[in-house]
Amino acid sequence: MKKKVISALSGLAVGVLASTVFFGNFSTPDTVSNASAKTDAEKVYVPFGEKDEYYLFASGGHSGQMFIYGVPSMRRIRTVPVFSPDSATGYGWDAHSKKMLGGYTWGDLHHPAFSETNGEYDGKYMFATDVANSRAAVMDLKTFTVKDIIEVPNTSGPHCAAFVTENTEYLFLPTRFSVPLGHQYASLDEYSEKYRGVMSAVTFNEKAQKLHIAYQVALPPWSYDLSDAGKKISKDWAVLTTYNTEEATTNLEINASQEDRDFIVLFNWKELENMVKEGKYDNVGGQKMIFPEKHKGGIYLVPVAKSPHGVDVTPDGKYFIASGKLAPLLTVFSFEKAFQAIEKKEFAGERNGIPILKYESVMEREVNPENALGPLHTQFDDKGMAYTTMFISSEVVKWNPETGEVLDRVPVQYSPGHAVAAEGDTVSPDGKYLVSLNKLAKDSYLSVGPSHPESMQLIDISGEKMKVIQSSPVDPEPHYGQMIKADKIKTVEVYPKDENHPNAVYNQKDARIVRKGNEVHVYGIAMRSKFIFDANAKRPDVIEVNEGDKVVVHLTNLDFDEDITHGFAINQYNLNMEIQPGQTNTIEFTADKPGTYPLYCTNFCSALHQEMTGYLLVKPKQ
Amino acid sequence: MAAAKLSVLSAALVGAAGGLLLLSLAFPWWGMNFIAPQYPEGLEIVVYPNKLEGDIEIINGLNHYIGMKPFSEESFPELGYLSYIVIAMAIAAFIVALTRSKSGLYVLIAVFLIGGALGIYDIHRWLVDFGTNLNDSAPIDIEPFVPPIFGENRIANFTTFSYFATGAYIVGVAFVCLLVPLWKERKK
Numbered sequence: 185m186k187k188k189v190i191s192a193l194s195g196l197a198v199g200v201l202a203s204t205v206f207f208g209n210f211s212t213p214d215t216v217s218n219a220s221a222k223t224d225a226e227k228v229y230v231p232f233g234e235k236d237e238y239y240l241f242a243s244g245g246h247s248g249q250m251f252i253y254g255v256p257s258m259r260r261i262r263t264v265p266v267f268s269p270d271s272a273t274g275y276g277w278d279a280h281s282k283k284m285l286g287g288y289t290w291g292d293l294h295h296p297a298f299s300e301t302n303g304e305y306d307g308k309y310m311f312a313t314d315v316a317n318s319r320a321a322v323m324d325l326k327t328f329t330v331k332d333i334i335e336v337p338n339t340s341g342p343h344c345a346a347f348v349t350e351n352t353e354y355l356f357l358p359t360r361f362s363v364p365l366g367h368q369y370a371s372l373d374e375y376s377e378k379y380r381g382v383m384s385a386v387t388f389n390e391k392a393q394k395l396h397i398a399y400q401v402a403l404p405p406w407s408y409d410l411s412d413a414g415k416k417i418s419k420d421w422a423v424l425t426t427y428n429t430e431e432a433t434t435n436l437e438i439n440a441s442q443e444d445r446d447f448i449v450l451f452n453w454k455e456l457e458n459m460v461k462e463g464k465y466d467n468v469g470g471q472k473m474i475f476p477e478k479h480k481g482g483i484y485l486v487p488v489a490k491s492p493h494g495v496d497v498t499p500d501g502k503y504f505i506a507s508g509k510l511a512p513l514l515t516v517f518s519f520e521k522a523f524q525a526i527e528k529k530e531f532a533g534e535r536n537g538i539p540i541l542k543y544e545s546v547m548e549r550e551v552n553p554e555n556a557l558g559p560l561h562t563q564f565d566d567k568g569m570a571y572t573t574m575f576i577s578s579e580v581v582k583w584n585p586e587t588g589e590v591l592d593r594v595p596v597q598y599s600p601g602h603a604v605a606a607e608g609d610t611v612s613p614d615g616k617y618l619v620s621l622n623k624l625a626k627d628s629y630l631s632v633g634p635s636h637p638e639s640m641q642l643i644d645i646s647g648e649k650m651k652v653i654q655s656s657p658v659d660p661e662p663h664y665g666q667m668i669k670a671d672k673i674k675t676v677e678v679y680p681k682d683e684n685h686p687n688a689v690y691n692q693k694d695a696r697i698v699r700k701g702n703e704v705h706v707y708g709i710a711m712r713s714k715f716i717f718d719a720n721a722k723r724p725d726v727i728e729v730n731e732g733d734k735v736v737v738h739l740t741n742l743d744f745d746e747d748i749t750h751g752f753a754i755n756q757y758n759l760n761m762e763i764q765p766g767q768t769n770t771i772e773f774t775a776d777k778p779g780t781y782p783l784y785c786t787n788f789c790s791a792l793h794q795e796m797t798g799y800l801l802v803k804p805k806q
Numbered sequence: 807m808a809a810a811k812l813s814v815l816s817a818a819l820v821g822a823a824g825g826l827l828l829l830s831l832a833f834p835w836w837g838m839n840f841i842a843p844q845y846p847e848g849l850e851i852v853v854y855p856n857k858l859e860g861d862i863e864i865i866n867g868l869n870h871y872i873g874m875k876p877f878s879e880e881s882f883p884e885l886g887y888l889s890y891i892v893i894a895m896a897i898a899a900f901i902v903a904l905t906r907s908k909s910g911l912y913v914l915i916a917v918f919l920i921g922g923a924l925g926i927y928d929i930h931r932w933l934v935d936f937g938t939n940l941n942d943s944a945p946i947d948i949e950p951f952v953p954p955i956f957g958e959n960r961i962a963n964f965t966t967f968s969y970f971a972t973g974a975y976i977v978g979v980a981f982v983c984l985l986v987p988l989w990k991e992r993k994k
Contacts, residue, residue: 712867745864792871792945 224653227644230257238606238667240619241296241310242640245661248291250312250323255606255617255667258642258656264328266321267291267314274751274761274786275330279736279770284321284333292316294343295410295664299388303350303415303611307672309388311355313345320346320357320386320395326676327764331393337469338365338400339382344408350419350611354398354453358383358408358424365402366469372433379405382473383424385453399460399472401483403449404536405431407440410494410561415501415611418519420454423504425492429535440491441510445543447485447535448495448506450522455482477537484526485535487543489513494561494602498585499568499611503548505585507559507572514559514572516585518548551588553581560601561664563608565645566615571608573600573620580620580643582650594650596641598624604665605645614669618643618650621662629657638662677746679766687738688768695719697727703734704775710750710763710785711742713792725798731778731805740768743789751786754800760786778804812906816987820911823983824899826976827892831855833973836929838953840865842963855888855973872962873944874936884928895921899984908991915984922981929955 230236236254239261244251248268252261268290269276276285291314299309310323318340321333336342336357343360362381364370370378380402387398407428414421429446432439456474459465464479465472476483489508497504507514522541525531531539558576565571570585578599582592602621606614625639637657644651681690689695689707695716698705706727708717716724717737729735741750741763752771753760763769785796812820833854840849849861849868858879866876879885895917902910930952938950946962953959959966 712871743864743867745861745867795945 224644224651228256228258228642228654230254230259235670237670238617239670239673240604240640240665240667241298242604242619242621242658242662242665243293243296243312244659245294245663246290246292246316247659247661248293248314248316250293250296250310251658251662252328253640253656253658254670255619256642256654258619258640258654260656260658262328264323264330266293266312266323266330267317267319267333271760274769274771277759277771278761279772281330284330286333286335288317288319290316291319293663295346296666297346297348297355298666298668299352300348300610301351303419305607305610305666305668305672306352307668307674308390309352310666311346311348311388313342313357315341315343315360318342318359320355320384322388322393322395324393325673327679328675332395334386334395334397336384336386336397338367338380338402338471338473339363339384340367342384344383344411344424347411347413347422349413349422349453350415352388355386355388355395356383356411356413356422356453357386358403358411358449360407360409362405362407365473375405375433376431381406381408383408385456397471399456399465399474400468401451401456401474401476402468403476403483404429404538406446407436408449409492412495412497412504412609414519415497415499418497418501418504421450421452421519423486423495423497423506424449424451425488425495425506427491444490445487446490446492446508447540448488448492448504448517449483449538450486450541451483453482480537483538484522485538485540486517486522486546487540488515488517494559496562496564496570496609498570499564499613501611503585505562505570505572509558509560509575511559512552512555512557514551514553514562514583516548516551516588517546521548522546549588551583551590553583553590553593556581556593561603563603563605563618564613565605565608565618566613571603571605571618571645571650573603575599575601575623580618580650582645592649594643594652596620596622596643596652597628597639597655598622598626602662602664604667606667607669608667616644616646617667618645619665619667620652621665623661625657628655677765678744679741679764679768681744681766682768685768687740687770689738689740690742692716692742693719695724697721702730702732703736704729706735706737706739708737708739709742710739710752710796712748712790713785713796715739715752715783715785715796715798717798723798726801727783727798728801728803729775730803731775733775733802734772735775736770736772738768738770739763741765748789749787750789750796752783753786754783755781757781757800762787775800775802778802810908812902812908812911812987812991814906816911816990817903817906819983819987820899820914821903823980824896824903826980826983827896827899830973830976830980831889831892833976834859834971835973835977836955837969837971839967839969840964841967842965844963852971854885855892856885858882858885871944871946872948873941873946875939875941877936882932891921899980911984911987911991915988918981918984922977926955 238255240253240255242251250264265275275281296312298305312321318336324331339359340363341360342357344358362379364378383401385398406426409425411424426447428440465474488506489511492506493509495506503516525541525545532542556574560573562570562572572581579595583590600620600622605618606616620641622639625636640656642654644653695708697718706717744766750763761771781800783798834852836853838851852859937952
């Protein structure tokens, strides 16, 4: 009996053991909800149907374009042409964009800046400047299209732009190159006397969607590199870095690196605005020009380690951070200390008529991460921590501006120029993400031959330690970017009908061709899958003109439907434009080549897109 | 004939039916949803007694591929007078409610039944007209079809869902408000 019980019990025990081994669940509970436990792949994967959390606007450098990426997926969403023509969108061929580009066929888009309200991105406009041809542009974020471009006189290469003041009162364009006023000829032997580094204060009229130069400042003939507007207590102020204060005119690599210190220009734009109101300026070629040596006040110089690149204001507006780009040292300067020194007129003399503040009286602290080299540019997170790119030591350094303590360092591949953090230059950065804009990709991606892409690396900055979680190739060349919370941008999907638009045709029966002397005006429509230029013609999709006629084609896209964009191209006339849903767009040309030219829709629109064609017939002169 | 009067409660229900008829004018009566792979969010036609709403232009643009006539509010003369018929019915209901006339109620129910049947026939007539009178020269040649007044259908890449909307249900409740007195006042 006892034996039986024991054997029964032991049999039971073996059974339990076996079933536990085979069927027991020893895994810990699912930890997917715990963000810190996510793998790098999970952090950047955005499945179909979901959207990225942030838009990244990466400047396209000498492509003249702006690249729009999604973060954290780092997927490229769109390329928006700004300073150079783009046949994919007809930018530079339709009448409006052609006029805006003003004949220039390339641009060099450096430092983009969002419009701001109270120091926060408001998601309404994006500003950009062109170092190649001294232009400024504004992009409407409802449509992601450029609305206005202005060419800025008296100045050459606004690399130091663009930064906007706290409520987008001004967009400042300081310049990289000094030139004689009006770009006149002057011998380089007269560089110090005749050349100037002119900074422009540009305003934006939101209603008219036009940029305008309010005034200019004839700064000394130095190079101005980067800038930032003040915030909160320093909101009326702005800072610029300078190099070549040696005023060298050749071999700048050597000759502009001689002095131990260059300057930060610290200026009060409210004071400059008042000077203009009080008439304290000269008229230079129609521009109101402030000469700092003559119209004194509002501008000061702060010595900084030589050849600085970035200068960045902390989110609280109390400090600005700058460093010599060949030096290991980061300097935190205090706005409050600068204001006190200005108040007490504690100056160490003047340069070019501008008072110099003492380094010691403005410096808050110096930070020297061991073996770090080449600090270029600083962004901030939600806790006020600073992230500085190190070009030469190829890393990002996280540090505390309040204490100078270095908190973490992460290598990036290779040689970062700028970095951009989520809303990282506003009064309230979001933290979470930082993208390192690396100048060299080298072996990062599949080889495409000797010319390589650049590289953007996404860094998770939500924890105490940084972690590179994604790497994305990018066309040349992001110099800076802006990262904005996606829900701040409110796009339209379809252009609303504008019954007052003089060239719009909203009923296909109204499509018509009007001749005025030797001008032919087409008021036509595009819809899936046809063009109608003249509703009453035997062949409504044919434009017939005489050789030498000026032809103006207005087309309205009658597909008021998401993503149904049409194109309009004429073979061998080198013409193409885009007509977005509901939009009316115009293209102008002279029919100077007699003959028969097929025309067609270039933007795939429908199953019968291939049939969306017509003819331009140009009758030869008798 | 004094005994032939409706009770106060019945009269009130008939009056409520009139009120509901007026209320229904503010809501769509019928609609159709179009879903396609490219239109996961769907396109829709929404029919009110006096107007059309929805993605009419987009639907017309797509329909031309199968040779369907474009439609608009002008295509349907009913939209010009339907709301007046509804208002007239509502006034008739108020008169029956005030006079508490039993025979008036019977007439009202009869008109309601006839009107409802005509209305449904009318929608069907238009669906037949638009679905079967297709232009022969259309790029996509499809068999003539008649979408159902209620329920699902499939045409090319689109699945359509026809449905009665809020206004139609309000009219239905109004009809019930007329039927209840009929039941209550039945000869015992």
